[in-house]
Each structure stands twice: as structure tokens, then as C-alpha cells.
Amino acid sequence: MKRTLSVLAIAIAAASAVGAWYLQSKQPQREGEQTLSQLQAPVSVRYDERGVPHIRAQNQADMYRALGYVHAQDRLFQMEMIRRLANGELAEVLGSKLVDTDRLFRTLRLREHARRYVAKVDPNSPPVQALQAYLDGINQYQASHPAPLEFDILGIPKRPFTAEDTMAVAGYMAYSFAAAFRTEPVLTQIRDQLGADYLKVFDLDWHPEGVLSQPLAAADWRDLNSLAQLSHQALSAAGLPQFEGSNAWAVAGSRTASGKPLLAGDPHIRFANPAVWYEAQLEAPDFKLYGHFQALNPTASLGFNEQFAWSITMFQNDDLDLISEKVNPDNPDQVWYQGQWVNLEHSEEIIKVKGEADVKLALRRSPHGPLINDALPTPKGQTPIALWWAFLETENPILDAFYQLNRADTAAKAAAAAEKIEAPGLNVVWANAAGDIAWWAAAKLPQRPAGVNPNFILDGASGEADKPGYYPFNANPQELNPPRGYIVSANHQPTPASGIAIPGYYNLADRASQLDDQLAKPDVRWDLKNSQALQLDNGSGYAKRLLAPLLGDLRAAAGTPDEQALVEELAAWDGDHRLDSRPATLFNQLVYQLAREAMHDELGDAFFDNLLYTRVLDSALPRLAADAQSPWWDQRDSNAREDRPAIIKRAWQASLTHLDTVMGDDRSQWQWGKAHSLTHGHPLGLQPPLDKVFNVGPLPVPGGHETPNNLSHKVGPAPWSVVYGPSTRRLIDLADASRSLGINPVGQSGVLFDAHNRDQAEPYARGEYQPMHNAEADVARHSRSELTLQPTR
Missing domain, CATH: 1.10.439.10 (Penicillin Amidohydrolase, domain 1)
Incomplete structure (x- = not known):
């Protein structure tokens, strides 16, 4: 027995040693030669x-x-x-x-x-x-x-x-920036199947001339909805980052404590492990930059040194059109384009599948772009839908653009670099130590025929999908040293001095307004400390704006003193999504329930679920709340005619029932931090039990949907998993760039068991910052x- 146990112990020790050697062989080498x-x-x-x-x-x-x-x-x-x-x-x-x-x-x-x-x-x-x-x-x-x-x-x-x-x-x-794939099918379905009255809450012009000359059949709509679902699932199922929004601002020296410009930026990206950004400081005799790099890209997307700094946000301009093609009834391989039938281009792809036979994929292309129906394994519809996308159609020297931006120490150089960013649309917010602050909405903006609204699927046979040209870069929204002394970019719709219309899927103005209200205060001198507080602001005016017209109906719906107290708590709430906030939990559940009770019966499961992933829902709900006569309030599956009070009562009761079920009937425990958490998902952590090894979290976090601290979740029922948020938080005071601050949401390394694989996850969740060492003395002092x-x- 002793001999057997000894052999077993030796075997276990040997296996452990082999395992340790194996894992150690995978670790990064950070010293030696x-x-x-x-x-x-x-x-x-x-x-x-x-x-x-x-x-x-x-x-x-x-x-x-x-x-x-x-x-x-x-x-x-x-x-x-x-x-x-x-x-x-x-x-x-x-x-x-x-x-x-x-x-x-x-x-x-x-x-x-x-x-x-x-x-x-x-x-x-x-x-x-x-x-x-x-x-x-x-x-x-x-x-x-x-x-x-x-x-x-x-x-x-x-x-x-x-x-x-x-x-x-x-x-x-x-x-991953393009919202049109998820949005245009839903809006076109509402326009063509429900009518103009239902579009009012989306604040979109009704264009009867834009109705497709050959209305889409039910099978075509099912295909479009499947494509919208596939687009979302493809970007989330792989466990890889995708871009969603962002904050950035630059404050002139006249408004800072140091007398030099200060730049802040926090691009909003889907969370993943490893995180999207890789930090590195680069130095050669003729170059120096501390940069944030994306995988497979040698130029920094975000960067700074002693002379200048920049950040980026999404422009949100609509650079992707879905186009319904008219098929030749005598030849299904032809579509009508500019007054004649033209042949479709064909190609074939082979998809290799692990453990299974290869999949053959037949692809087609019209003069407008690839036919996206081919993305479905078994399309049911007969109408080809083409994709016009500026990324595929423009010259787009984006590699040159960021190479130059990495060296842009003057406004003229930065503007020249921004002009080369043609797709996707980006806001470049920039500052330098010489005292300049600037912003360029960088994109090659297409001209469209008069009256065409690209929020909807376009008719390829009518010419409305054609692009006669592009606007010059100087027509894009941009600013250099504005008199107010600061620039803020938060994915809101910009107003260009040129007056041209720029269609897009812009975020709510509330987040930008929250930032602007603070930056506009004339008695504040901005520094690294109060800039941290602004980046970590968990508040939003959205809740008050949405709730204000509904408070009377909510008070009427509250059936008990406890419920009445909850309504008054909502009415008095300042919109701050703190960890201990109960109104934040109740409000976010009510937002989902309100959308569901009002809109699900018109849209059905699939289109309603796709609507939840769009930005247009955020802007629609306050308008819906304020319009007691909107047709959305009536339940189409009921013989009676419902009104706003009846729907609000149903949404209120459903919200309380759901929260009682998932968070317990002790309503004092409905705290935001217990319902709102962040998990950094790894591609191998999508299935248990590997999630316990590869994922990081869940971690309770404050913030919320479209707050400055934009730790955002999908509109849906509690509990809420954060989907995207600040992919880094950076603060650079150009009076002394060596004091710059940042944070990585997970860790610098993507190697499991490495010391830097997840060492910043908890500090990030707590809202902490770390120094970004740029000066030689700091680098030497902090080298490990x-x-x-x-x-x-």
C-alpha cells in the first residue's frame, strides 16, 4: 500500500510539474534577451x-x-x-x-x-x-x-x-459601427406595414415617394429580419470587441487649471477578454508616442506625447444603404439599373468547418453592391437586397490617415490626416501643447438624390440609391479653437456650418448634454481630478425626460402605499445610476416593459427584439411617452381600444412582478449594483464550465445606458449584463503629459494565468485610474x- 501511494504521489507530482512547465511555456517573456x-x-x-x-x-x-x-x-x-x-x-x-x-x-x-x-x-x-x-x-x-x-x-x-x-x-x-443593418429593416417594416402615424415617434420624415415600387413580400421581410438578427449575433457570438459609441472632449488652456489644453477620451466598445486596446510607448530618435493599438495595426488609434494628444468617437453617420433590386422577370440573373437590365456578378466561396464537410457559398453582386440575401443559408424571399457601403466604395486611405495622425503636432497636420478617414465615420478630437483644440467629423459623405431618406430600404430601380458624388471635406462638421473654450463629442448629431444634411443613427443628446452642462460652467477650471469625476458621472437627464409625462398615469397605477412610495421615489430621482440606487433598477425595468407593452403587439417577437438593439428606440420612447394619442398605445391583439393609462398600468405591474421574481420581494434590496454587472467574455468562455476559467467577472458596476459613464446594457428585463462601455478612460493635461492617466478594463495581457491578464478589472470597476508613464524619468522609475x-x- 505504501509503495502504491508513493508511486501515485510521484505520478501526481510529475503531472503537476509537466502542467506547470506547459503553462509556463505559454507565458510572455519580459526580461532577458x-x-x-x-x-x-x-x-x-x-x-x-x-x-x-x-x-x-x-x-x-x-x-x-x-x-x-x-x-x-x-x-x-x-x-x-x-x-x-x-x-x-x-x-x-x-x-x-x-x-x-x-x-x-x-x-x-x-x-x-x-x-x-x-x-x-x-x-x-x-x-x-x-x-x-x-x-x-x-x-x-x-x-x-x-x-x-x-x-x-x-x-x-x-x-x-x-x-x-x-x-x-x-x-x-x-x-461593427454600422447601425443600418439592424435599423433599416425595422423602420421600413413600420413604414410600409403600419403607416406614417407609427413613424412619428421615431422623428423620421414620411416619404411616400420612397415606398418600394415592388413591395416586399412576407418572405422578404422574414429574410430581412433574419439578417438583422444574424448581424447582431455575428458581432456578439465570437466574443470579440465591437465599437458602439464614445465620449471625448478637449478644453482650452483658458478653461484649465494648468493653462494648457486638457484632453479626455473614453471610446465605448463591447467588453471582451482580452480588451480591445494594447498600450505601448514607442520611441525612436525621430518619433515618440504613447499609444493605444488595435490588433494587427501598427499605428495607434488613440495617442499622446508632450506636444499633442487625440481621441476618437463614432461619427454615427449613415454610410450603409440597403437597396431592394428589381429582377428581370425573364432572367433572374439580371436587375434593373440606370435604365437597363444588367447582369449580376457571381463568385463562389468555400467555408471550412471543423469536423464536418466544407460549405459552398454562392455570392452575387449587383451594381449597387453585394447581395446580402446570400448571407442566409436558406433565404425564403425573392427580392435581392444589395448593400452599398462607403467602406467598400471609397478609396479610404485609412492606414495613411492614422500614420499621419500619430505625428500630427499641428492642427493643419491633424486636419490633413482626418481628411483621409473616409469610412467608417469618426470624430477626431485633438489638442496640442501650443494651445490649439480642434474637432473634425471625418468621413467621406455621399450626396444622395433629393428627397431620399436612407433610414429606409431604398428602391434600386428608381435611381434613388445612386450616389452622384461626395461632399468636400470642408463641408463636414468641424471646429478649431471655438470661443466657448471647449469641444465635446458624444455621438450626438452634429450641425455642420455648411448646412448639408447628414443622415445617421446618432445617440441620444442626453449624454452630450450632461457633459456640456458641466464643461460650460464658467467658474470651473478643469484638471485631472475633476475630469475623472466627469468621466465617471453616472447621471442622465433621460429618466426625467421620459418619466415626466407619465407620472400622473404611474401614480394612478400604484395600487398600494408601498407602490405609491416607489413612484414618488422615481419622480424625485436625479437619474444617477449609483450602485445603491433603487430607482435606477426600477426605471430600467420600466423602460423595457413600457416598450414591450406598447410595441410588441405591432412588431411581433422578431422585429421587436431587433428594435431593442437599435438606437432609434432610445429616442422614440420619450416621444411616445409625451404623445397620449399615439397609435402605439392601442393593443392590436385586443378588441377593446386601450389608451396610455391602461398600457402604463400594465407596464408598471409587470415591472414589479418581474423584479419581485428575480430580485426578491424585499424591495429595499433592489439596488442597481445587485442587478447591473460587468463580465469580460473570452471566445472560449461562451460555454460553461470554460466561462469560469476564461471570463472575468461578474463585477457590480454603476453607470448605465447613455450616462457619461456609459456602462451600457441592452434594453431588456432585469438583471442586466453590461454589453459595452468605456474601453479605456484617458486624461491628458498637455501642461505635463507625464502625469497622464488611463485604465485598461481587464489587463494588458491576453495570456491566461499571466500576472497582467486581469489585474486591472477590479480597479476599473471601482472607477480607478492608473498612470500612463511617458517621461523617461517615470519610465525608468516604474520599470519592472x-x-x-x-x-x-
């Missing part, structure tokens, strides 16, 4: 207390090559997954459940577009040279080190990363280790 071919000189990589690399090279080519190397050792699996998503190759490693996602991205033609884009660029241009050096660093790391743990679990083969992968990923990022990359002898 490594050789890297094609380096011209040694490169120093110092890591600070958060695992952020500070790269010092003797030339920019070495600098970018080193960035690729260290980025890969922290985020190689993220790079692999995001290029597979963009290229439609997830099913090859994740199985048949991802075939629909792959089919969608193949239909979008992202990798086809990437190949054409790369074939046209100048290989000797500085941006392309930087990209190639960066990709070489990634590939050298991948070729010389063990694959990440996730590669082993999924059986992912190693293969080199290419410039085409980088551009395909740029397309994925651009597509140093890796030296040596040229191959």
Missing part, C-alpha cells in the same frame, strides 16, 4: 507595473518590428480570432455553429476588398513599411514560440499574418523588467 532577424540595432523593451511595454529603438523600422513582437506575445490569440472573424474563417476552428457568422462576413466581401486595397498601395510608402515591419515582428514571434493555450485547445494551425489580414480587420471594425531584442548575428 531574444534575437530578432532584420533588426538594424538592439531594441530595449522596458515593462512597467501594468505590463505596458516601453519600446526604445534606434530607428522606426526596428521600433515597429519590436511592437509587433511584443504585441504578439501578449495578444496572439486575439489577433488570430479577429482576423478569422473578418475573413469568415471561424467555423474552421470553432465548428458549425459559426458557419452563419462566416457566411455573413464572406458576403460582406471584406477579404476580397482587403486584397484589392493592398494591391493598390505603394509598398515603399512609410505607412506600408511600418505595417510590414510590424507584421514581421508578429510572425517572427509566432514562428519561434509555443502556440498560445487556446491554439492547442482548438487545434489552430499557425500561419503568417499579412497586410490583407490587417485591412480585413479594419473592415470588421467599420462594419527589461527585454532586449538583439539583431540576429
Whole structure:
């Protein structure tokens, strides 16, 4: 027995040692030396207390090559997954459940577009040279080190990363901005099936001339709704980040405590593990920047140094049109375009599926763009729907744009860089130490025929889908050193000085108003401390605006003294989504229940669920609440005619019943922090029990839907999981950029069991900030280790 136990103990110890060795082999190397071919000189990589690399090279080519190397050792699996998503190759490693996602991205033609884009660029241009050096660093790391743990679990083969992968990923990022796919089918269904009276709450012009000359059949509507659902699911099912909104502001030195401009920014992106941004400081004799980098991109999307800083938000302009094509009754392979029948283009794709047979995909394209019906495995409708998308149709030198923006120390240079961002639309908010603040709404805005409203599906046969040209960049909304002394960008609809109409799916104005109200106070001098408080503001005027016309009906619906007390608590609530707030819980449940009771009977399950994912619902509900005569208040599935009080009573009672069920009948415990939590999901954490290993959370968090601290959830019933929010919070005072602050929502590293894999998750949830070391003295003082990359002898 003793001998058997001894052998067993030795076996367990040996297995543990092998397991520990295996996991250790996957960890990043942050000290010592490594050789890297094609380096011209040694490169120093110092890591600070958060695992952020500070790269010092003797030339920019070495600098970018080193960035690729260290980025890969922290985020190689993220790079692999995001290029597979963009290229439609997830099913090859994740199985048949991802075939629909792959089919969608193949239909979008992202990798086809990437190949054409790369074939046209100048290989000797500085941006392309930087990209190639960066990709070489990634590939050298991948070729010389063990694959990440996730590669082993999924059986992912190693293969080199290419410039085409980088551009395909740029397309994925651009597509994740596009709200039209989820919104236009719903709005067109309401317009054509319910009528103009039902559109009033969406504040959209009624265009009878825009009604399709060949109305869509029921099967076509089912296809469109399936496509809208697929679009959302494809972006969430892969467990990868997607862009949603953002805050940014710049304050002139006349309004700051330091006398120099201050820049703040927090792009709002779907949470994931690893997080979207990789922080790194880059330095060469002729270049220095602390940047936030996306996977497979050598240029920083966000950055600063001692001379200048910038942040970005989503413009939210509508750069994607859905177009109904008219088919030749004598030839289903032709559509009517500009007065004649033209042939559709055809191509075929093969989707490899793990453990199963390949899937063949037949793709078609009209003169307006790819036919998105082909994204469905078994479309039922007969009407082809084309996708016109500015990302596919413009020259869009976005690689050049951000390369220049990384070096834009003057307003003129920043403006020239912003002009090259043609799609997706971005707001660039910029400041420099010389005292300038500026903002450019960067996008190539298409001209559309008079009277055309791109909020709806367009008629491809009538010419309304044609684009006669583009507006010049100087017609875009933009500001330089405005007299008020600050600029704020929060995805609200901008008003261009040129007066041109810019259709879009803009966010509520409440978040921008909340920021503007604070920034406009003449007696406040802005610094890092009060700027933190503004970024972490959990309040919103939306609740008061929505509730005000309903309070009488709610008071009438409250049947007990306890319910009456709850209504009065809502009436007095300031809209602050603090962790201990009970009104926040009740309000968010009531918002969902109000939408459901008023709109579900007209739309049905599928279209109502898609409406919940759109921004137009946010703006519609206050208008609905204020219009007691809206037809939405009547229940179509009832013989009686309901009014607003009756629907409000139903929504109120349903809200209380649901909260009693999921949060308990001790209503004092209906606190926001117990109903509202953040989990950073990993692609392998989508299914239990792996979620316990790979995901981070849940963590209770304050904030809410469209508050400045935009920790936002889908409109739905309690409890609420945060979907997206500040992907970083950055504050840069250009009087002393070495004191800049930031935070990563999870951690710098994407490697499981690494010390920096999730070390910032709890501080982030608590609203804490960390220093972003930029000055040499700070970098030296906070260095924890140093890796030296040596040229191959």
C-alpha cells in the first residue's frame, strides 16, 4: 500500500510539474534577451507595473518590428480570432455553429476588398513599411514560440499574418459601427406595414415617394429580419470587441487649471477578454508616442506625447444603404439599373468547418453592391437586397490617415490626416501643447438624390440609391479653437456650418448634454481630478425626460402605499445610476416593459427584439411617452381600444412582478449594483464550465445606458449584463503629459494565468485610474523588467 501511494504521489507530482512547465511555456517573456532577424540595432523593451511595454529603438523600422513582437506575445490569440472573424474563417476552428457568422462576413466581401486595397498601395510608402515591419515582428514571434493555450485547445494551425489580414480587420471594425443593418429593416417594416402615424415617434420624415415600387413580400421581410438578427449575433457570438459609441472632449488652456489644453477620451466598445486596446510607448530618435493599438495595426488609434494628444468617437453617420433590386422577370440573373437590365456578378466561396464537410457559398453582386440575401443559408424571399457601403466604395486611405495622425503636432497636420478617414465615420478630437483644440467629423459623405431618406430600404430601380458624388471635406462638421473654450463629442448629431444634411443613427443628446452642462460652467477650471469625476458621472437627464409625462398615469397605477412610495421615489430621482440606487433598477425595468407593452403587439417577437438593439428606440420612447394619442398605445391583439393609462398600468405591474421574481420581494434590496454587472467574455468562455476559467467577472458596476459613464446594457428585463462601455478612460493635461492617466478594463495581457491578464478589472470597476508613464524619468522609475531584442548575428 505504501509503495502504491508513493508511486501515485510521484505520478501526481510529475503531472503537476509537466502542467506547470506547459503553462509556463505559454507565458510572455519580459526580461532577458531574444534575437530578432532584420533588426538594424538592439531594441530595449522596458515593462512597467501594468505590463505596458516601453519600446526604445534606434530607428522606426526596428521600433515597429519590436511592437509587433511584443504585441504578439501578449495578444496572439486575439489577433488570430479577429482576423478569422473578418475573413469568415471561424467555423474552421470553432465548428458549425459559426458557419452563419462566416457566411455573413464572406458576403460582406471584406477579404476580397482587403486584397484589392493592398494591391493598390505603394509598398515603399512609410505607412506600408511600418505595417510590414510590424507584421514581421508578429510572425517572427509566432514562428519561434509555443502556440498560445487556446491554439492547442482548438487545434489552430499557425500561419503568417499579412497586410490583407490587417485591412480585413479594419473592415470588421467599420462594419461593427454600422447601425443600418439592424435599423433599416425595422423602420421600413413600420413604414410600409403600419403607416406614417407609427413613424412619428421615431422623428423620421414620411416619404411616400420612397415606398418600394415592388413591395416586399412576407418572405422578404422574414429574410430581412433574419439578417438583422444574424448581424447582431455575428458581432456578439465570437466574443470579440465591437465599437458602439464614445465620449471625448478637449478644453482650452483658458478653461484649465494648468493653462494648457486638457484632453479626455473614453471610446465605448463591447467588453471582451482580452480588451480591445494594447498600450505601448514607442520611441525612436525621430518619433515618440504613447499609444493605444488595435490588433494587427501598427499605428495607434488613440495617442499622446508632450506636444499633442487625440481621441476618437463614432461619427454615427449613415454610410450603409440597403437597396431592394428589381429582377428581370425573364432572367433572374439580371436587375434593373440606370435604365437597363444588367447582369449580376457571381463568385463562389468555400467555408471550412471543423469536423464536418466544407460549405459552398454562392455570392452575387449587383451594381449597387453585394447581395446580402446570400448571407442566409436558406433565404425564403425573392427580392435581392444589395448593400452599398462607403467602406467598400471609397478609396479610404485609412492606414495613411492614422500614420499621419500619430505625428500630427499641428492642427493643419491633424486636419490633413482626418481628411483621409473616409469610412467608417469618426470624430477626431485633438489638442496640442501650443494651445490649439480642434474637432473634425471625418468621413467621406455621399450626396444622395433629393428627397431620399436612407433610414429606409431604398428602391434600386428608381435611381434613388445612386450616389452622384461626395461632399468636400470642408463641408463636414468641424471646429478649431471655438470661443466657448471647449469641444465635446458624444455621438450626438452634429450641425455642420455648411448646412448639408447628414443622415445617421446618432445617440441620444442626453449624454452630450450632461457633459456640456458641466464643461460650460464658467467658474470651473478643469484638471485631472475633476475630469475623472466627469468621466465617471453616472447621471442622465433621460429618466426625467421620459418619466415626466407619465407620472400622473404611474401614480394612478400604484395600487398600494408601498407602490405609491416607489413612484414618488422615481419622480424625485436625479437619474444617477449609483450602485445603491433603487430607482435606477426600477426605471430600467420600466423602460423595457413600457416598450414591450406598447410595441410588441405591432412588431411581433422578431422585429421587436431587433428594435431593442437599435438606437432609434432610445429616442422614440420619450416621444411616445409625451404623445397620449399615439397609435402605439392601442393593443392590436385586443378588441377593446386601450389608451396610455391602461398600457402604463400594465407596464408598471409587470415591472414589479418581474423584479419581485428575480430580485426578491424585499424591495429595499433592489439596488442597481445587485442587478447591473460587468463580465469580460473570452471566445472560449461562451460555454460553461470554460466561462469560469476564461471570463472575468461578474463585477457590480454603476453607470448605465447613455450616462457619461456609459456602462451600457441592452434594453431588456432585469438583471442586466453590461454589453459595452468605456474601453479605456484617458486624461491628458498637455501642461505635463507625464502625469497622464488611463485604465485598461481587464489587463494588458491576453495570456491566461499571466500576472497582467486581469489585474486591472477590479480597479476599473471601482472607477480607478492608473498612470500612463511617458517621461523617461517615470519610465525608468516604474520599470519592472527589461527585454532586449538583439539583431540576429
